Amino acid sequence: MSDNIKKILLVHKNGGVANRLRNRSRNLGCDITVTHNLDDAANHIQSDKPGLIFVDTESLGEQGCSDMLRLKSRIFASQSKFVLFAQERNGYDDSIPDTTDVEWRMTTFSIDTFIHTVESYMSPDVQIRLWGVRGSTARPGKEHMLYGGNTSCVQIVLPDNDGLIVFDSGTGIHGLGNELMNSGKRIHGRIFITHSHWDHIQGFPFFKPFFSRHNNFAIHMPTQQKLQCHEVMQGLMSQNYFPTTTDNFKATMKYVTQVAYEQVYEGYTVEFMPANHARTTAMYKLRTGNKTIVYAPDNELEPIENGIIQDFRVQMRNFLSDADLLIHDGQYERSAYPSKKGWGHSAWQEAVEIAAEAGVKELILTHHDPDSTDEDLLETDKKLYQYRDYFKSLQLAREGFVHRLKKEPA
Ligand SMILES: [Zn+2]
Ligand SMILES: [Zn+2]
CATH class of the missing domain: 3.40.50.2300 (Response regulator)
Known part of the structure; x- marks a missing residue:
């Protein structure tokens, strides 16, 4: 500073x-x-x-x-x-x-x-830096300049911790890597990947700090169809897909197959609840001091039908009940959802409703559909206004945005 x-x-x-x-x-x-x-x-x-x-x-x-x-x-x-x-x-x-x-x-x-x-x-605060907010596939182009075209990547910066904390390694992680390299500092930290769909791992091989022997990283991901974290990343960087392999990384690399129950790290803890998505997908909960952040970019919230509340929804409300900030999948409009049912993503209205039900204080909607233009998202942004009284802040994720949570003493 x-x-x-x-x-x-x-x-x-x-x-x-x-x-x-x-x-x-x-x-x-x-x-x-x-x-x-x-x-x-x-x-x-x-x-x-x-x-x-x-x-x-x-x-x-x-x-x-x-x-x-x-x-x-x-x-x-x-x-x-x-x-x-x-x-x-x-x-x-x-x-x-x-x-x-x-x-x-x-x-x-x-x-x-x-x-x-x-x-x-x-004052010291927790920063949430959005490096990639697009879902499914990267979407560069003039109609996507405002909200951004890079896929999932969110960095959490703690005021009293110089370790890197990142959720997901979609194409957005490329820009983060470049910024870190420009700092000239040794880098150490953890990257928590929610699951192995392309939009959450495609930037991984392009993260330059992996290619410096001064750096030290742990990569975390839940088991993917019986594959451990290291096996998934070796597959991503096998020769059919990429010119070099994970063996070419010069940084010290550790691969951790992440379990759901709470793990204690350097000044924060991480646990996860499995999302309603195609494979084991983490909805990560990070706690630091008295602040709780939940990151759930891929999660299908099914609409409540005939007043029947699904068990999943009840469990998720409980999981969210202490969240100061929720970053959640809001890929579709509710009107578009019926034709996308079962694809593993939510209408943003469902995310708003469950967050409000659970008492989440701040909500960021992310994983924007690649077909949603800036015009579309600006329209959605206007619609959020009607829900403003439920939250301290409510917004659509925008690449480059830095959100701040004050880290008050516990
Ligand atoms: Zn995704
Ligand atoms: Zn996915």
Whole structure:
């Protein structure tokens, strides 16, 4: 974290915001500068090097959004954290470079959102970084730029633990690997794979940190049709499918066939409940301090029919009852589900309902259908609004997004 984290720059066209912020931000202990002038903003970044820069693209309007490009080089040279508030496409600028230092907030700017975001940066928290949110197959292309085309990969960053924690190794893990390599640090950690379907393992051979002898990894996966974790990965990298084998990895590699009951690791525990999916598929539950995250990207929730609640649904509600955050399969619209019944995925409405029934605090819907365009997902996003009162936050997963959970003392 930057030493200048308490220096904050807000670029917002409404000058009244500065006055309204003055009272609200008193307890934050920050030095907040508000400007609507992009030249002033650029000068300020150069001279004061603020640790956090917030830009409200909607308030700047179309002209401001393109003008903001002029800020780009200053921002990235300053190594500041850069948070962009934007809503839908009119506030979204394709030409902002793809970098994990840019955090997109798919929401309109408000004083409350701003204060909440500043607080989350200032205190230790658990970060959930979404590297791949697409289901079934990778889907690059101009119609998928906003939500992303890479398949399943989620990184959990604990504030007091430098070990890597990753769920799934879909194509999204390639970008994570590159970022880790660029850091120049030795890397150690664990990758928990839910199951061996392509969209959860296809990035595995392309994770560059496996090819450095300085690194050390454990790969975890439940038994797949009697195959142990190591056998599955050897098969994936057998010569029919890939030019090198797992024997070519230079890192120290350990393969763990994961069991369902709770395992204790470095500052966190992991257990899983088997999903309703084609083979043994883990719905992983990670506990750290007093925070619980459940990751269930492939799980078919069958609709309740004639008031009969399936045993699976009851078990799953129990499993979810202590979850602060659930990241769940929401591949289809409910109207599309009947023709996809038995394919192992859920209508997002079912995920919302079971999460609300179980008292889950925050919900991220993921594993987007490869045929869902940004337009489709923006439409779904609007429909989520009707469920907002059930959750502290409810959103569609978007590649590159960083979600934060405050890690309060237990
Ligand atoms: Zn999948
Ligand atoms: Zn699957």
